[in-house]
Amino acid sequence: MTSAAARTALDLTADLPVPALEDFYRDLHRHPELSLHEHRTAAALADRFRTAGLDTVTGIGGTGVVGILRNGDGPVVLLRADMDALPVTEATGLAYASEKPGVMHACGHDLHVTWLAGAAAALAAGRDAWSGTLIVVGQPAEETGEGAAAMIEDHLYQRFPPPDVLLAQHAAPGPVGFYAHRPGLIMSASTDIDIVVHGRGGHGSRPESTVDPVVTAAYLVTRLQTVVSREIAPRDSAVLTVGRIEAGTRHNIIPAEARISLNLRTQSEEVRERMIAAIRRIAAGECLAAGCPREPEVTVGNSFPATVNDPDTDRRVAAVHGDVFGAGTILDPGPAMGSEDFPLLAEDDTPYSYWFVTSTPPDVWDAAPGSDLMEKFAAVPSNHSPHFAPDPSTIAPGVRTLVSGALAYLVSPAGLS
Template identity: 50%
Template sequence: MSIDDLYRDLHSHPELSFEETRTAGIAAAELRAAGFDVIEGIGVTGVAGVLRNGEGPTVLLRADMDALPVVEDTGLSYSSIVPGVMHACGHDVHVACLIGAARELAVTREDWSGTVVALFQPAEEVGGGAQKMLDDGLYEKVPVPDVVLGQHVGPVTAGMVGAHAGAAFASADSIDVTVSGRGGHGSRPETTIDPIVIAAAIVGRLQSIVSREIAPQDTAVLSVGRLSAGTKNNIIPEIAEIGLSIRAYSEEVRQRILAAIERIVRAESAASGAPDPTIEYAESFPVTVNDPVATERTMTVFRALFGDAAVIDPGQVSGSEDVGLLATAANAPLVYWILGGAHPESYRVAATAGTVDRDIPSNHSPRFAPDIQPTLDRGVAALVAAAREWLRS
């Protein structure tokens, strides 16, 4: 099957985090067909293929596999056939490109020496996949890499690639706050402690953290994505729930935000005489840090192969990734780059009009639909070129 057709098949059959059994089976079969030694079921559904080709470094190429609980609205002939699930973040692109790269590296073994590890990771979207594979003894099952390489498709012109050295993707934390009160009849608020009023005060006060507690030269995001309470208009409820998401590019800023959230939530509850609130930490992603030396080495190869105009520095991305855990656990440099997937002419028109944010669907949008070509060919070529740079020729 061609990489284009493989991609269409993957896009039509998305699977949620830790449920990627079909995708994992396809990856394993493709790796075996290419001559890789294959280990399945790492961290629930993860797959790793190892291709040993003489003496030399070990290079790990990583692709994530999971989809999102999104209803697709692309109108594509190969749209998702799974109700309420969609490859809205492009992980189908990542899988198809890594399979293409594995095929190419396998048939050109005379051009390189060393070991290639092709890693298909589950559950990136919930921040647990990479750690789950590590906890399951990943580096006891495959050789420890000398470098970790990977890419993420995004709403940049198809054919473009590029990485930002240093802190490249933000850390992310999801926090669930439950504010407790004392419920009662809406006609007698004096007998209650209203958790809705407390929650409203918390939401308002949280907006001051980034603007008043984080230095202007630092970057951070705090969003309230969920606020829920009550069942009926004339009932003051017992609890209110707040769902928070924060992003930062340094651990110092991240810790400052987390401490401020806890302080504000507890203080507003105390000010109303309410019971102690509950603060629970859910998904968490570390800052993704590209090794500067390794990044420049890899981008130099890309510039030589694709041309200077096709290689960009995308700057710091406010999205988050867990690929860095694979590099940290191996004490190896990470190079993780952006792969453009937007239709070139559509992007040019939107950029000229200043409407890219409106007219070019971003990751996680129900209309996110990377251009199959040249996206896939460029993604395969980038993985192969980066791997060969780090392998012995």
């Protein structure tokens, strides 16, 4: 039996202005903006909110946008989309490829903004069918982990009603038509770490008079690969990535220092702390062995929390999505090693559900090598790839997921149980 929320969602999204939404999406894709610089994107989204009849405020947390629609008694439901792009040079060959050199919507946030704009308009137009308060949030700087915290620090929940439930979604690789839900842990925590190795610089022809930080950094990078393989139990998922090494200015100069940037992905605080301790120990040990004149500097930088769906909330939203799209379209992908700052919006342990919408174009998926789902999944362009290009056919379904998720609460305003 189809739920009332699903029936209402199908009614409210039956006549979506898909061509106009596709034009909006392509325009956003052509004009990507980096974290905390999403001025054009924010203005375009705010215009959509205002046109739909929502009270709209801009500039929250820098470039954040909030629209609100008070529609009688009932729960406060917050829908969120992130807006920022990445410093990636696009290689999709799309007719609407990025016009900004070196910047690209390589993670699908342009699609997220389009989904949110469409959902806000559909819910506003169908306000006779539900009761409660809708808050829609265009969030800046998800990629750098700064945006959600900046909006909270800018008094988001003093300026707008605190939500009873938060909902968000993300475009992901996979054959179009699936919606990935998981009660509990769905995305991992992320931690950035910077290491500075101090050597003693000099002429490349006289290495004996120097302490070479490049060689030390190379040993350090190699040794760091044992942190996960030898210090973390196989039952605990973890990733350590060396994303950057910087040292030197010329071929014949041994530099005075080398810099290494790491990223950790963990699914528990215990494992995170164990890895940080191991990194400090290994860095100190390698520098001591090399005779470095100073101990290394190890700095723990930006971090994202783990994304842990409230089980009851996620099951409730997944059930409505199953009613809308068919039970066979809902899957549990297991915890991903990717990370999000969305949980920072959940002050005071507000329940939330975060899910994925698969978006690989059918021709790309069919052409990918592999005989099973996981082989093909590994072969198609992923988020952050210069070839990542979600199928625009996911625009209407992505609007329906947000609308139906919100209506899971707004069509029965007495029950957040």
